[in-house]
Amino acid sequence: xxxxxxxxxxxxxxxxxxxxxxxxxxxxxxxxxxxxxxxxxxxxxxxxxxxxxxxxxxxxxxxxxxxxxxxxxxxxxxxxxxxxxxxxxxxxxxxxxxxxxxxxxxxxxxxxxxxxxxxxxxxxxxxxxxxxxxxxxxxxxxxxxxxxxxxxxxxxxxxxxxxxxxxxxxxxxxxxxxxxxxxxxxxxxxxxxxxxxxxxxxxxxxxxxxxxxxxxxxxxxxxxxxxxxxxxxxxxxxxxxxxxxxxxxxxxxxxxxxxxxxxxxxxxxxxxxxxxxxxxxxxxxxxxxxxxxxxxxxxxxxxxxxxxxxxxxxxxxxxxxxxxxxxxxxxxxxxxxxxxxxxxxxxxxxxxxxxxxxxxxxxxxxxxxxxxxxxxxxxxxxxxxxxxxxxxxxxxxxxxxxxxxxxxxxxxxxxxxxxxxxxxxxxxxxxxxxxxxxx
Amino acid sequence: xxxxxxxxxxxxxxxxxxxxxxxxxxxxxxxxxxxxxxxxxxxxxxxxxxxxxxxxxxxxxxxxxxxxxxxxxxxxxxxxxxxxxxxxxxxxxxxxxxxxxxxxxxxxxxxxxxxxxxxxxxxxxxxxxxxxxxxxxxxxxxxxxxxxxxxxxxxxxxxxxxxxxxxxxxxxxxxxxxxxxxxxxxxxxxxxxxxxxxxxxxxxxxxxxxxxxxxxxxxxxxxxxxxxxxxxxxxxxxxxxxxxxxxxxxxxxxxxxxxxxxxxxxxxxxxxxxxxxxxxxxxxxxxxxxxxxxxxxxxxxxxxxxxxxxxxxxxxxxxxxxxxxxxxxxxxxxxxxxxxxxxxxxxxxxxxxxxxxxxxxxxxxxxxxxxxxxxxxxxxxxxxxxxxxxxxxxxxxxxxxxxxxxxxxxxxxxxxxxxxxxxxxxxxxxxxxxxxxxx
Numbered sequence: 001x002x003x004x005x006x007x008x009x010x011x012x013x014x015x016x017x018x019x020x021x022x023x024x025x026x027x028x029x030x031x032x033x034x035x036x037x038x039x040x041x042x043x044x045x046x047x048x049x050x051x052x053x054x055x056x057x058x059x060x061x062x063x064x065x066x067x068x069x070x071x072x073x074x075x076x077x078x079x080x081x082x083x084x085x086x087x088x089x090x091x092x093x094x095x096x097x098x099x100x101x102x103x104x105x106x107x108x109x110x111x112x113x114x115x116x117x118x119x120x121x122x123x124x125x126x127x128x129x130x131x132x133x134x135x136x137x138x139x140x141x142x143x144x145x146x147x148x149x150x151x152x153x154x155x156x157x158x159x160x161x162x163x164x165x166x167x168x169x170x171x172x173x174x175x176x177x178x179x180x181x182x183x184x185x186x187x188x189x190x191x192x193x194x195x196x197x198x199x200x201x202x203x204x205x206x207x208x209x210x211x212x213x214x215x216x217x218x219x220x221x222x223x224x225x226x227x228x229x230x231x232x233x234x235x236x237x238x239x240x241x242x243x244x245x246x247x248x249x250x251x252x253x254x255x256x257x258x259x260x261x262x263x264x265x266x267x268x269x270x271x272x273x274x275x276x277x278x279x280x281x282x283x284x285x286x287x288x289x290x291x292x293x294x295x296x297x298x299x300x301x302x303x304x305x306x307x308x309x310x311x312x313x314x315x316x317x318x319x320x321x322x323x324x325x326x327x328x329x330x331x332x333x334x335x336x337x338x339x340x341x342x343x344x345x346x347x348x349x350x351x352x353x354x355x356x357x358x359x360x361x362x363x364x365x366x367x368x369x370x371x372x373x374x375x376x377x378x379x380x381x382x383x384x385x386x387x388x389x390x391x392x393x394x395x396x397x398x399x400x401x402x403x404x405x406x407x408x409x410x411x412x413x414x415x416x417x418x419x420x421x422x423x424x425x426x427x428x429x430x431x432x433x434x435x436x437x438x439x
Numbered sequence: 440x441x442x443x444x445x446x447x448x449x450x451x452x453x454x455x456x457x458x459x460x461x462x463x464x465x466x467x468x469x470x471x472x473x474x475x476x477x478x479x480x481x482x483x484x485x486x487x488x489x490x491x492x493x494x495x496x497x498x499x500x501x502x503x504x505x506x507x508x509x510x511x512x513x514x515x516x517x518x519x520x521x522x523x524x525x526x527x528x529x530x531x532x533x534x535x536x537x538x539x540x541x542x543x544x545x546x547x548x549x550x551x552x553x554x555x556x557x558x559x560x561x562x563x564x565x566x567x568x569x570x571x572x573x574x575x576x577x578x579x580x581x582x583x584x585x586x587x588x589x590x591x592x593x594x595x596x597x598x599x600x601x602x603x604x605x606x607x608x609x610x611x612x613x614x615x616x617x618x619x620x621x622x623x624x625x626x627x628x629x630x631x632x633x634x635x636x637x638x639x640x641x642x643x644x645x646x647x648x649x650x651x652x653x654x655x656x657x658x659x660x661x662x663x664x665x666x667x668x669x670x671x672x673x674x675x676x677x678x679x680x681x682x683x684x685x686x687x688x689x690x691x692x693x694x695x696x697x698x699x700x701x702x703x704x705x706x707x708x709x710x711x712x713x714x715x716x717x718x719x720x721x722x723x724x725x726x727x728x729x730x731x732x733x734x735x736x737x738x739x740x741x742x743x744x745x746x747x748x749x750x751x752x753x754x755x756x757x758x759x760x761x762x763x764x765x766x767x768x769x770x771x772x773x774x775x776x777x778x779x780x781x782x783x784x785x786x787x788x789x790x791x792x793x794x795x796x797x798x799x800x801x802x803x804x805x806x807x808x809x810x811x812x813x814x815x816x817x818x819x820x821x822x823x824x825x826x827x828x829x830x831x832x833x834x835x836x837x838x839x840x841x842x843x844x845x846x847x848x849x850x851x852x853x854x855x856x857x858x859x860x861x862x863x864x865x866x867x868x869x870x871x872x873x874x875x876x877x878x
Contacts, residue, residue, distance in 0.1 A: 023726060025736065054511035062510075062749070063502050071501075071700040071753070072493035074693075108547050108702075108743040115742055119586060143724065144741045147558060149588070254513075261510040261748030263547075285582065287462065297464070302583045303554055304547040308747050309700030310501070314510070 001434055002394040006037045019393060020386040020401040023139075027389075031398040038396045043428050044418045045343075045399040048188065048368065051417050052332060055257040061317030062262075065310040077306035078296045079106040079266075086316040086323070087266045091249070093231035093323045094221060097241045103269040105296055106307040106315065110218055110252040110265040114182075115144050116299040117214060117248065117267065121180040122150045124278045124291060128179035128211075132172050134194075134202075135406035136356075137184050138216070142406060151177070156408045157192065162360060166201045173209040181206055184216040185239075186223055189405040189413035190356035191340075191367040193223045196238035197360065203243030212273060213240045213247045218255050221330040223365040224337040229330035231323050245272040255368070256329050257318045262311045269295070333368075339416035340366035346425055347372050347414075350432040355382075355402065355411040371402060373411035382410040391438050395431045440873055441833040445476045458832060459824040459840040462578075466828075470837040477835045482867050483857045484782075484838040487627065487807065490856050491771060494696040500756030501701075504749040516745035517735045518545040518705075525755040525762070526705045530688070532670035532762045533660060536680045542708040544735055545746040545754065549657055549691040549704040553621075554583050555738040556653060556687065556706065560619040561589045563717045563730060567618035567650075571611050573633075573641075574845035575795075576623050577655070581845060590616070595847040596631065601799060605640045612648040620645060623655040624678075625662055628844040628852035629795035630779075630806040632662045635677035636799065642682030651712060652679045652686045657694050660769040662804040663776040668769035670762050684711040694807070695768050696757045701750045708734070772807075778855035779805035785864055786811050786853075789871040794821075794841065794850040810841060812850035821849040830877050834870045 010033045016022050019030065024046050031042040078084070087104035091097050107113040118141075122129050131145055133154035145152040153172055160168040172178060181202055186193045194202070206213045217239075221228040226235050241247040249268040254260035274292035282289035285298045300306060321327045344354070344366070355371040357364060364370065376383035385401035389412060392399060399412040419425065449472045455461050458469065463485050470481040517523070526543035530536050546552040557580075561568050570584055572593035584591040592611055599607040611617060620641055625632045633641070645652045656678075660667040665674050680686040688707040693699035713731035721728035724737045739745060760766045783793070783805070794810040796803060803809065815822035824840035828851060831838060838851040858864065 021725070049512065052511065054508055059505045059508070059510060063505050066498045066502050066505075069493055069498070071498060072491065072697045073488065074699045108551075108747075111741070112547075112743040123586075140741055140744075143737065146723065147562075147738065147741055258511045260513045263743060263745070263747045284585065286460075298582065299586065302550070302579055302586055304551045304702060304743065305579075306702070308547075308702045308750060311747060 002034055002037050002396070004394065007034065007390065007394050010034050018386050019389050020403055023404060024400050027398055027400055031393065034393070040396070042396050042398045043424065043431060045397060045414045047418055048415045049417050051420060052258040052335065054259050054261070055318045055321070055327060055329070057321040057327065058253070058257055058259050058262065058314035058318040062310045062314040065313035070309045070313070073309060075306050075309040075312055077301045079104065079307070080312045083312045083316040086319040087251070087268065089323050090319040091251070091268055094228065094236070095239055095241065095249070096234070096236040097239065099268055099271055103271050103274045103292065105267045105269070105300065106312055107265050107267050107300065108304050108307055109254065109263040110216060110250040111140065112303060113250045113265055113267040114141055114214070114216065116295065116303050118145055118148055118150050120281070120291070120295050120299050121212060123284070124276070124281055124294075125179065126280060128177060130177040130179060132178045132181050132211070133406070134181065134183035136187060136190055136402070137406055138188050139405055141182065154406060156406070158356065158407070158409055162195070162197060163201070165198050166205070169202065169205050173205055173211060176209070178209065178211045180212045180214055182214045184218060186219045186365065186367055188218070189369050189402065189407070190371050191364055191369045192356045193359050193365060194238070195360045199238050199240045200243050203240040206240070206244050206246045211246070213244060214250065215240060215247065216250045218250070218252045219368060220251060220256055222333050222336070222367050224334055224367065225362065225365045227330070229328050231325055241270065245270045248273060253315050253318065255333070259314065259318065262314055264307055264311045264315045266315070336368045336416055337366040339419050340368070340370055342425060343414060343416050343419055343428070344370060346429050346432065349429070350436050351375070355409050368417065369413055369415050371409070371411050371413055373409070384410050385412070388412060391435055394438070395435045397428070397431050397435070441473055441476050441835070443833065446473065446829065446833050449473050457825050458828050459842055462843065463839050466837055466839055470832065473832070479835070481835050481837045482863065482870060484836060484853045486857055487854045488856050490859065491697040491774065493698050493700070494757045494760070494766060494768070496760040496766065497692070497696055497698050497701065497753035497757040501749045501753040504752035509748045509752070512748060514745050514748040514751055516740045518543065518746070519751045522751045522755040525758040526690070526707065528762050529758040530690070530707055533667065533675070534678055534680065534688070535673070535675040536678065538707055538710055542710050542713045542731065544706045544708070544739065545751055546704050546706050546739065547743050547746055548693065548702040549655060549689040550579065551742060552689045552704055552706040553580055553653070553655065555734065555742050557584055557587055557589055559720070559730070559734050559738050560651060562723070563715070563720055563733070564618065565719060567616060569616040569618060571617045571620050571650070572845070573620065573622035575626060575628055575841070576845055577627050578844055580621065593845060595845070597795065597846070597848055601634070601636060602640070604637050605644070608641065608644050612644055612650060615648070617648065617650045619651045619653055621653045623657060625658045625804065625806055627657070628808050628841065628846070629810050630803055630808045631795045632798050632804060633677070634799045638677050638679045639682050642679040645679070645683050645685045650685065652683060653689065654679060654686065655689045657689070657691045658807060659690060659695055661772050661775070661806050663773055663806065664801065664804045666769070668767050670764055680709065684709045687712060692754050692757065694772070698753065698757065701753055703746055703750045703754045705754070775807045775855055776805040778858050779807070779809055781864055782853060782855050782858055782867070783809060785868050785871065788868070789875050790814070794848050807856065808852055808854050810848070810850050810852055812848070823849050824851070827851060830874055833877070834874045836867070836870050836874070
């Protein structure tokens, strides 16, 4: 246990007033600085670093491309045809959504995809300048719109699940300024999965108010309550793309294929969106008047001249292997579900509870992330973020607070990526025991 | 020769009013559509696609990294330490400039570097919102500031070489709004190289008016009039970094190592700029208060979560091989110089002249690009861009006009990357012969 005086000293040394306002890197830095006082390593529950080996099909295909010398040539900024075809097939196999290869565009990770999409979404139509985030979500998306000076609004789904979501969305959409409804599904940090009912509401309202839905599917198929692992076979993960033509989907190789170092994803456009006429963009950039054409040749090209050439071979090979049933990327990921289940049990044993706990009537899936709260014995209310994380840090447990993840609830986000051995869980158990005894 | 009626029909079919306003992709599309009429392939002088094989040291190192499984992990967004060290050594070896590894940050090509730099440069200090381009330059830089809504001003160096540059720069800098002076050296499209005298003026004025110099060194060392190929040995290419601490340098692997498909470059910060205190950015993003820290953790992170992991090994290996004298990247590039010399001779034979022809008192270097004008026999003046390119296209020669490259002069840009065989030059010769006979 770390004495309070040491803890406050370390915070001060790092220029941090409140640990609940620190970002993930600052939390890590504080934990590293406190390890000498603790005398042993922290339990790291903050990092979302996939710990599985990269998909071997990707590595082999990329090596072969290097041997053929592809790095001497820029890849097509629209994506190499073989990858665009593989992506379209993948989308059909695992989402039951049909798009043409043209509509599948590789990006330098979903990070670049969202960054460039925010720009085109906020510029393509006069007066539509606002992104509506369904939160909690990936904090980087909020930073992106801040950097780009794009107007954004958001709400926390906690109190607006199911049919309640309709009125909440309409409250924002009625202004006519919303160009896009943006969310992750399953989401980081809560692992909540929007239900088919909710996605249908989103799609209906997107059509009604002419807003474009962007679904970040970084954790595609990883709602382990159903088996989404069989290509071209139901069940398929619910998606708004089933109910509207106003959609874009972001599919990243980082988690699905454990290929985060390859920085590659696919932005999938609904064929209708891809062909949207955008005279405003033609006027501004003089290039082309379609949404898809501008996305590729104006926004993506200017952002990085496209995506790494050899990595496109990797992603195509991995997608093809998944479509052909040679790998089961959902099964590979179930390890995270097993870890989450075990980790939740350890927390539960010490009185913690899931903050975001249900999708509709169903308990949440076990996955990469979950959220934990704790009733403060002094108040009988959920312990506030600041107090909760301060005490956990003093017991050698590092995490991030929910308020840094665009949530309005009290609690912490847990990521199970660093928990692999029995010893990790035993250590966590011991430290939570100490936490409950802290005065 | 293509009849005028066919030419105007093809333009109309492509929705192009004037070929001198078409971008490079449109010019290519027009040339492809006219090939059936011509009956044989065009001579392509528009594309800047390096035609040399990728540096083998890069390929081998990247393959080895893939074998070790690095794609499963995000690379450090600040760059992997081994690459940062290699880059700092490379900068010292080939520019005689000392920076710490910390100041060398990998990006997804220089395209991402300029994109992200424009953002931080225009945001880091209140009231400094304007980029000053020294043109002609890379048109994509102008598109980038347009996309980002950043104010930019520019001037064509044609009439402002040498000491004349001082007054011209001061004219713009006096407003106090200029955050950055941005240029490429050698530059695309003219292959003009700013002289030591000019770079000193830029540096002095950067200090006087507190503007940050950004030098895009995509073609580092490729001024073949001097031998810049020996690591740690003079002569070194002149750079403003010799005369001011307010600099950033962009070093791309695309041309130097023929590794364009790898999309990797290094943004090099002067140690002083890297440590700049930027309270405005701390306030806006809440992360850190240094220029370098914000560049990496706010702008680069949000743009793509850093650079591909395996490619960082490639670039480090290529930089190390160059520093250790195992490869001579300047010598490898001289092929382009030889092509330019020969190509200029063919054009000269038919009465064409170099538009941008001298750096100070010296004739321009032969390199990747050059500019060509032609006196219109009807007016005795330089033939206008529109007429010049229309006639060349009708003779089966594709290029882009200078007005699309931020130049105010009449003429075309020639890139020699596609000219490799004797037959290419003979075909060019024959077609220019036809051009001179066109009425």
